[in-house]
Amino acid sequence: MLNGRTDDLPEDFEDDGPQPALPGQPSLALPRADEDIDLDALDEAVNGNRIQPRKPARQQDRRNDRKGRRESRPESRQDARADAELPREPELSDERGKKSREEQAAAPSLPAGTRRVLYVSVVPDEQAEVVITDNGQVAEYFVEMAHQAKIRGNIYKGVINNVDINLQAAFVNFGSGKNGFLQIDEVHPEYWLNHHDSSKGPKYPPIQKVLRNGQEVLVQVVKEPAGTKGAFLTTWISLAGRYLVLTPGQEQIGVSRKVEDSEERARLKELLAGIEPGEDMGVIIRTASEGASKTSIQKDLQYLKRLWKDIRRKGMTEKAPCLIYQEADLAARAVRDYLAEDIHEIWVDDEATQAAIRETTNLLFPRRTEMVKLHQDPRQTLWERFNLQRQLEEVTSREVVLPSGGRLVFDQTEALMAIDINSGKTQGKSNFESMVFRTNMEAAEAIARHLRLRDIGGQVVIDFIEMRDRNHCREVEKTLRNAMRLDRARHDVGRMSSFGLLELVRQRTGTSAISISTEPCPFCHGTGVRRNMEWQALQTLREIQRKLSRLSAQENRKKGGDRNGDKPAVLVYDADFELGLYLLNKKRDRLGELESKYNAHVEIHLKH
Structure with a gap:
């Protein structure tokens, strides 16, 4: 029995009585899964636990959401958990309810005809890369490496x-x-x-x-x-499945705010009316549930309840500290969270990964048996075959070239990310304004895409090329906002100032490909600049002179003692390879003067 009600329960639900709770956790009555349902297949291939990045929302939406939150749930938890809050549902009039979906203000979506392909490149037990392209352009890029295993969601x-x-x-x-x-x-x-x-x-x-x-x-x-x-x-646990997010200890039932289609929201709310997650438990229907049947959602709920039951049982028996539940690997998460009807193909370069992904796709799309394909060409990599290598290299590059010839320059500081836009070529004064407008429009699209690819978080300042026409400024702002609507992370875009500066803030969703695959330069220590060779050589000559002066004073104190004639003293100086060559080639005369002055011999040893 769930919440004392039995009339709305599905036929395959059975009450196995109250279950023992973990210390400090509420005692929950969880239903037992029907043995006829193939939950093991879903367990291995589909579901897992992932805390999704917060979806973008307008400031008013966020204020409305906060009003509806339960007092017992921490507000900061809401900012960190995806799809884990109840959106404020707008009232629908009868007239609006009769409109077709095409006439509704639909959720941010890709243009019609967009061909989305998912690529998975794996180095077994070492590295996994996932790329999603829209018409051949990289839209999402994720990397995981074994030496930096992620624990988020565990x-x-x-x-x-x-x-x-x-x-x-x-x-x-x-x-x-x-x-x-x-x-x-x-x-x-x-x-x-x-x-x-x-x-x-x-x-x-x-x-x-x-x-x-x-x-x-x-x-x-x-x-x-x-x-x-x-x-x-x-301690506010959440378990994400294919269609639902189960929230033990939080009594809430709602629809993800990213599902913005009014008719679809109404349909999903009707499905929720027959769902009883259990006492002290809540569910959020995820974006991936659009179009899903009530049976599929019920199966996902049963799986998540069984998963929570296993986690709770293991938490009672294991000795702390210990791992209770581990998040799925990158390839499995990508399929779980991004696989939808708009994915046309999945390309994989590892047979074992292909088999695991195919098992998932066969469960979700049984009629599309050929959508998972294996890359087996030893002469080229998966990225080279589909001309993605250059785009992936751009993700870590400081500069990005725009179609019109302009350039984006990304500079990370301690406080913010600065993005500068440099114009392309122009022909005469009459074409300057149109060139500036075109470059800024291209930059707005590219910046939104690279914020996602690089997972740039915090404050971002964009220095657009100054435009005199205020209509052009508003058009660039509109283009940037529309492009940012596809971003899964929370963000807030400001307005362009009279100097062409635009500020925005974005929530970092995880560990970016840049932070995983790069490290600070050992020479400049991450600053991007270093002292030039002339400056380094002059400082080295000063140091050599100090050492020769000290060595000469020591030799002078030894005069009159047991010395072997006036044999010159030897000073050995270890220098980096580049600096040592510069001293020997450009400062040889100065070294000779120092040797004569202090009656010593200087040896420059090159460090390799």
């Missing part, structure tokens, strides 16, 4: 090592290197050791009164460790 059983009163946070040992960071607003009330009434005081209690050292908690990684900082953790 669920662990951890132990609180330290409760910091000043930070109002706990540091949790969850068995993965550095301790994780758990804020008080990320702690489910069921873990509180003492009762707190938010109506009579602050929303959250002092962390030292509700948590203690040595307490065991079930946590999920929200943000990867970065530098010296540990992973960001939460």
Whole structure:
């Protein structure tokens, strides 16, 4: 029995009674899956747990969403969890309800006729790359490497090592290197050791009164460790399936805000009317559920409930700290989250990966048996075969060339990402304004695409070429906003100033291909510049002169003692290869003068 109701339950649901809960977790009554349903196939091939990036929304939408949130759920959790909030549903009039879908203000979508292809390139047990193209242009790019395995989305059983009163946070040992960071607003009330009434005081209690050292908690990684900082953790668990997101401990039922088609939202809400996730549990219907049948959604719900039941059981028996549930690999996540009707083909260059992906596609699209294809040409890579190599190299390049001949220049600073736009060639004054407008329009499209490909987060400042016509400025702003609508990450685009500057902020969705595959230069240490050879040579000559002066003083103190004549002293100086050659070729005369002055011999040793 779920929530005391039995009339709306599907026929294949059976009540197996209340289940034991983890320490600090609510006791839930989960239904048992019917043995006739092939849940194992879904388990292995389709579903997994992934925290999706927050979908873009207007400022008013976000304000409306906050009003409808449950008081017991932390607000910061809403900003970090995708598809995990209830959107404010607009009221539909009868007249609007009669309109066709084509007449509705549809969700951000690709133009009609766009051919989308998914590519997966794998180095077994080492690396995986996933690329999605729209008509041959790279639209999405993801990379994972074994030496930088991602833990985001994983669920662990951890132990609180330290409760910091000043930070109002706990540091949790969850068995993965550095301790994780758990804020008080990320702690489910069921873990509180003492009762707190938010109506009579602050929303959250002092962390030292509700948590203690040595307490065991079930946590999920929200943000990867970065530098010296540990992973960001939460106890608000979410399990993402193909069509649904299950949220244990949160009673909410809703539709992902990215499903903006009014008729489709209404249809999905009707499907939700017959879904009972269970006591103290909630579900969010994901974007991928558009067009899905009620049976498919019910199967996904059953799978997620069984998955949560297994996680909870394992959390009770395993000794902390330990891994309870591991997120699927990149290839499996890409198929789960991006495979839809608009994907025409899937190309893979690894047979084992092809078999796993084909198993998934056969379940989801049984009539499209030939959509997964294997690249077997040893003479060229998968990227070379489909002319994608140059586009992928652009992702890590500082400059991007536009079709009209203009260039985008990306410069990352500590505070923000600066993007400069340089114009192409022009012929005469009469064509200058049209050239500027064309270049800025191309730049707006390209910038939105590269923000996704590079996963640039934080503040971004774009220096557009200055335009005199205000209509052109508004057109460029509109083009940028429309291009940004395809971005899965939360973002906010400002307006262009009189100087041609436009600011926007974007939420980073994960670990980008750039951060995974690059490292700071050992010479410039990430600044992009270094001292030139002349400056380095002059500083080296100063250092050599100081050492010769010190060596000469030592030799002078030894005069009158047991010395072997006036044999010149020898100074050995180790220099980098490039600097050493410069000294020997360009500063030989100056070295000779120093040798004569201090009656010494200087040897330059080249370091390789």
